[in-house]
Amino acid sequence: MQYMVSVITDKPGLATEQEDAAIDVFNDRLKAEGYWVFAGGLGGPDTATVIDSRGAETLVTDGPFLESKEYLIGFWIIEAPDLDVALALAAEGSKACNRKIEVRPFL
Amino acid sequence: MNSADVHEAITRVHRDEWARVVATLTKRFGDLDVAEEAAAEAFATAVQRWPEDGVPPNPGGWLTTTAHRKAIDRIRREDKRDDKYREAQLLYDDDPPPAQVGPIGDDRLRLIFTCCHPALAIESRVALTLRMLGGLTVPEIARALLATEAAAGQRITRAKAKIKATRIPYRVPSEQDLPARVSGVLTVLFLVFNEGYLATGSDTDPLRPDLTAEAIRLTRLIRTLLPGDGEVAGLLALMLLTEARRTARVSAGGELVPLGEQDRGSWDAELIAEGHRLVRERLAAAAAGVAPGRYQILAAINAVHSSARDVRDTDWSQVVALYDQLVHVDPSPIVALNRAIAVAELDGPEVALAAVDHLAEALAGYHLFHATRADLLRRLGRSRQSRAAYDKAIELAANAAEIAYLTRRRDQLG
Numbered sequence: 001m002q003y004m005v006s007v008i009t010d011k012p013g014l015a016t017e018q019e020d021a022a023i024d025v026f027n028d029r030l031k032a033e034g035y036w037v038f039a040g041g042l043g044g045p046d047t048a049t050v051i052d053s054r055g056a057e058t059l060v061t062d063g064p065f066l067e068s069k070e071y072l073i074g075f076w077i078i079e080a081p082d083l084d085v086a087l088a089l090a091a092e093g094s095k096a097c098n099r100k101i102e103v104r105p106f107l
Numbered sequence: 108m109n110s111a112d113v114h115e116a117i118t119r120v121h122r123d124e125w126a127r128v129v130a131t132l133t134k135r136f137g138d139l140d141v142a143e144e145a146a147a148e149a150f151a152t153a154v155q156r157w158p159e160d161g162v163p164p165n166p167g168g169w170l171t172t173t174a175h176r177k178a179i180d181r182i183r184r185e186d187k188r189d190d191k192y193r194e195a196q197l198l199y200d201d202d203p204p205p206a207q208v209g210p211i212g213d214d215r216l217r218l219i220f221t222c223c224h225p226a227l228a229i230e231s232r233v234a235l236t237l238r239m240l241g242g243l244t245v246p247e248i249a250r251a252l253l254a255t256e257a258a259a260g261q262r263i264t265r266a267k268a269k270i271k272a273t274r275i276p277y278r279v280p281s282e283q284d285l286p287a288r289v290s291g292v293l294t295v296l297f298l299v300f301n302e303g304y305l306a307t308g309s310d311t312d313p314l315r316p317d318l319t320a321e322a323i324r325l326t327r328l329i330r331t332l333l334p335g336d337g338e339v340a341g342l343l344a345l346m347l348l349t350e351a352r353r354t355a356r357v358s359a360g361g362e363l364v365p366l367g368e369q370d371r372g373s374w375d376a377e378l379i380a381e382g383h384r385l386v387r388e389r390l391a392a393a394a395a396g397v398a399p400g401r402y403q404i405l406a407a408i409n410a411v412h413s414s415a416r417d418v419r420d421t422d423w424s425q426v427v428a429l430y431d432q433l434v435h436v437d438p439s440p441i442v443a444l445n446r447a448i449a450v451a452e453l454d455g456p457e458v459a460l461a462a463v464d465h466l467a468e469a470l471a472g473y474h475l476f477h478a479t480r481a482d483l484l485r486r487l488g489r490s491r492q493s494r495a496a497y498d499k500a501i502e503l504a505a506n507a508a509e510i511a512y513l514t515r516r517r518d519q520l521g
Contacts, residue, residue: 001274082276083226084284105273 001105002037003086005093007074008100012044019098026096030078035089041074073099077106116162117153124167125150125242126328128174130214133277139221139267141178143239149174215240216332217277223292224275231266232295238263240328241321251299251318253307292329293342293402296322300346304353305506313357313508319350337389341403344385348409351378356508363512367418379413386410404433423452440469448479456486474503478513490520 015023030036045064052059064071076093080086086103094101125146132142149170163169222235230252237243237251249259269275280288303318326343333339355369389403399407408429415421430446444466451459460483463476470476481496497517504510 003273082274083224084276084280086273087226103273107272 001080001082003078003080003083004104004106005076005078005086005090006072006102006104007041007076007093007097008070008102009073010070015041015097019096022096022098026093029092030076030089035078035080035085037077037079039074039076042072044073045071070100110158113158113162116166117150117157120153120162120166120170121150121242122324124170126215126218126240127167128170129239129242130218131171132174132178133218133221134214135175136178136182137277139239139270141181142174143267145174145178145181146170148177152177213332215328216279219292219329219332220280220288221270221275221277223288223295224270225288225291226273226275227266227269228262229295229298231262232291233298234259234262235266236295236325237299237321240325243321247317251302251315253311289333289336290338290400293326293338296326296329297342297402299325300349304349305509307505311507313361313363313506314353316353319346319353322346323350337392337397338400338402340385340389341400341406344382344389344406345402345409347378347382347385348406348413351375351382351413361508361511362515363506363508365512366412371416371418374413382406382413383410399432399436401433401437404429404436408433421452423449427453440466441473441475444470444473444476444479451483451486456483459483460487472503474500474505474509477503481513481516485516485520493517494520 027036027039030039045067048062048064050059050061050063050065052061074097078086078089080089083103083105090101090103128146128149129139129142132145133139136142152173153166153170157163218239219236222239223232227235234248234252237248238245243251245260245263246256248263249256252259252262254262279285300319300322303315303320303322306313306315306318323343323346326339326346330336330339330343351374352366352369353375355371355373356364358364386403386406389399390407393399393403408426411422411425411429426449427446430442430449433442434446444463447459447462447466450462460480463480463483466476477496477500481493481500484490484493484496494517497513497520501510501513501517504513
């Protein structure tokens with residue numbers, strides 16, 4: 001079963017050197033133990049563009065679809081047998097990147 | 108067997124076997140929904156058939172077999188409709204059958220941990236536990252939660268959907284996670300008990316013995332399943348000693364009777380004896396070096412009260428010493444408030460009031476903070492301030508019997 005492990009932040013700016021190092025260690029562990037599927041960091045909300053093609057014309061809007069103090073800044077996709085394993089890994093990931101984490105299953 | 112006997116037999120079997128049937132089926136089919144529905148159908152079949160056919164010699168076995176058949180029927184129907192049905196399964200423990208036979212291998216224990224999983228909202232844990240383990244109906248759960256039936260039903264449905272979609276496992280947590288997870292289960296049971304012990308709502312009965320009884324029953328079950336867990340024993344003892352005072356706690360006029368004014372002769376001696384046995388068991392463990400948790404300490408405090416034949420015989424220094432221990436485990440302002448109440452008996456209301464006033468900021472919205480202040484101010488002869496504190500306590504209180512008591516106390520002020 002795959003889980004999306006989203007990194008939520010409320011502080012602008014990239015990860016610190018220390019956070020980066022901790023994330024590397026965590027990533028290595030995910031790979032070594034077979035949980036790793038994919039991971040990546042994202043640009044902040046000011047780099048977002050919203051596209052809406054539901055109507056006749058395509059609408060292009062600058063900015064995130066939802067303005068909020070906290071936003072998505074990166075994610076892991078992990079393969080885990082159940083939620084307990086996913087949550088335990090997310091707890092370590094949160095420590096490594098020093099940010100809040102949201103866990104959701106892929107359906 | 109007449110129909111009243113059959114009815115009574117069904118009620119008893121429902122109480123004793125519901126959780127086991129649901130747990131066994133969840134294990135077999137890996138799906139709470141299927142298990143719950145099949146168990147409900149099996150009991151409905153029993154209600155239909157037993158008055159005519161008689162109660163089978165092994166009612167639990169009969170129900171499990173019947174529920175099993177119902178579940179297979181349903182899965183066949185669903186399979187036809189949706190091939191993907193079985194893909195989104197609750198994860199059950201598919202390790203080889205455990206070597207240890209006994210409580211830890213009991214499916215009901217798995218069910219408890221699934222229903223009380225920390226990824227579920229606390230209200231959902233309560234609702235799910237009452238449904239899956241307690242066998243309460245949705246209307247009964249709605250009454251327990253003071254929610255509408257639609258809202259209670261939705262809570263259960265959503266919780267089951269989350270368990271399924273996120274694969275909340277159906278197993279006893281690893282040894283490393285066990286203490287935290289057991290503590291989560293006990294929180295759920297204590298919440299159920301407390302709602303029965305001091306029901307919220309001005310038009311609700313002040314006591315809900317159905318809820319305290321259910322909480323005790325489920326805690327007893329967990330005690331059988333985890334006999335070595337000190338906090339489980341502690342919570343059970345705490346509930347039993349509290350329940351023992353139930354009838355003495357509300358007067359004929361519907362007013363709350365505080366501990367010091369209760370008719371101790373009407374306390375339930377049997378429950379007290381059982382509670383004291385558990386407390387002694389935990390004291391022996393503590394003497395052997397096992398640090399007691401909060402429920403064990405709370406139970407010990409209650410045991411000091413239930414050991415005193417008259418309120419004047421209460422060993423207050425022992426109560427304060429236990430609160431000192433509790434503050435270490437749980438440094439919350441509510442514990443500090445309760446400690447101050449005991450301090451008033453030992454060192455006088457003035458010392459206690461100073462301690463209580465320290466908590467003003469943290470507990471400004473808590474009715475018992477104001478009620479405690481009101482009582483201490485009254486004892487110090489500061490009527491005007493006492494009255495203001497009673498007013499505030501009455502405004503914040505939610506229990507009908509408590510409001511009646513506080514109002515009378517306020518009106519008695521000179």
